[in-house]
Amino acid sequence: MKNALLVTAHPYTESFNFTLRTQAIELLNKFDWQVNTSDLYQQGFNPILGPADFPNISASVPLSLPKQQEIAHQQALFSNDISSEQSKLLDANLLILQFPLWWGSYPAILKGWIERVISRGYGYGSNNLLSGKRVLLSVTTGGANDDDEIEYYQKKIQELGVDVFPYAKMEVLKPIINHGPSHSNEKQRKNLLSSSKNQLISLLSA
Numbered sequence: 001m002k003n004a005l006l007v008t009a010h011p012y013t014e015s016f017n018f019t020l021r022t023q024a025i026e027l028l029n030k031f032d033w034q035v036n037t038s039d040l041y042q043q044g045f046n047p048i049l050g051p052a053d054f055p056n057i058s059a060s061v062p063l064s065l066p067k068q069q070e071i072a073h074q075q076a077l078f079s080n081d082i083s084s085e086q087s088k089l090l091d092a093n094l095l096i097l098q099f100p101l102w103w104g105s106y107p108a109i110l111k112g113w114i115e116r117v118i119s120r121g122y123g124y125g126s127n128n129l130l131s132g133k134r135v136l137l138s139v140t141t142g143g144a145n146d147d148d149e150i151e152y153y154q155k156k157i158q159e160l161g162v163d164v165f166p167y168a169k170m171e172v173l174k175p176i177i178n179h180g181p182s183h184s185n186e187k188q189r190k191n192l193l194s195s196s197k198n199q200l201i202s203l204l205s206a
C-alpha cells in the first residue's frame with residue numbers, strides 16, 4: 001500500500017504553502033496513495049521537547065532526554081500528541097514536509113515536531129522503525145534573484161535534512177523549492193504550481 005504523511009507548518013490556510021498542500025493531496029489521491037495529514041498550527045502542536053513528552057515516566061529514570069525517549073517508546077509512555085504522530089509516520093512510506101523557509105531553516109513548530117517525533121528508540125538507537133521511508137522537503141522561500149541564489153538555496157535546503165533523516169535511515173528525495181510566491185503575480189504562481197506538480201508526479205512515478 002502506498003501511504004503518505006503530509007505535515008504542514010504554516011499558520012494561514014490561504015497561503016501558497018496550503019495551495020501546495022492541497023495540490024499534493026489531490027495528486028497523491030489521483031496516484032492511488034492513501035494520505036494522512038498533520039496541520040501543525042491547526043493542531044496547536046506543542047514544539048517544545050521536554051518532560052511533558054513523558055507525563056507518566058518514572059521519577060527514577062535518569063534525566064537524559066534520549067534515554068527517556070527510549071523508555072517512553074519501549075513502555076508506551078509517550079504523551080498522546082507524540083504517539084499519534086509517530087503512529088501516522090509508521091504507516092507512511094513517504095513523508096512530505098511542507099513549509100516556508102524561516103531564517104534559513106524550518107519554522108520552529110516543525111523543528112519541534114522533528115525533535116519530539118523522530119525520537120531515540122523509535123527513529124534511531126535501539127530501533128530504526130523509519131528505515132527505508134522516503135522524505136520530501138517541499139519548501140517556499142522569500143525569493144531568489146539569480147542562479148547563484150537558486151543554487152545557494154538548493155544547497156541550504158538539501159542540507160536541512162542531512163543531520164536527521166539519514167540518521168534515521170530514511171531516504172531524502174530532491175526537494176521541491178518554490179521561490180518568492182508572495183512576490184509573484186497570479187500567472188507566476190500558476191507556473192510555480194505547475195512546476196511543483198510535475199516534480200511531484202515524477203517522484204511518485206519513480
Ligand SMILES: Cc1cc2nc3c(=O)[nH]c(=O)nc-3n(C[C@H](O)[C@H](O)[C@H](O)COP(=O)(O)O)c2cc1C
Pocket residue numbers: 010015016017018099100101102103104105140141142143181182
Ligand atoms: C520569520 C520569517 C523568516 C524568514 N526567513 C526567510 C529566509 O531565511 N529566507 C527566505 O528566502 N525567506 C524567508 N522568509 C520569507 C518566507 O520564506 C516566505 O514569506 C514564504 O516562503 C512565502 O510562502 P507563503 O506565501 O506560503 O507564506 C521568512 C519569513 C518569515 C516570516
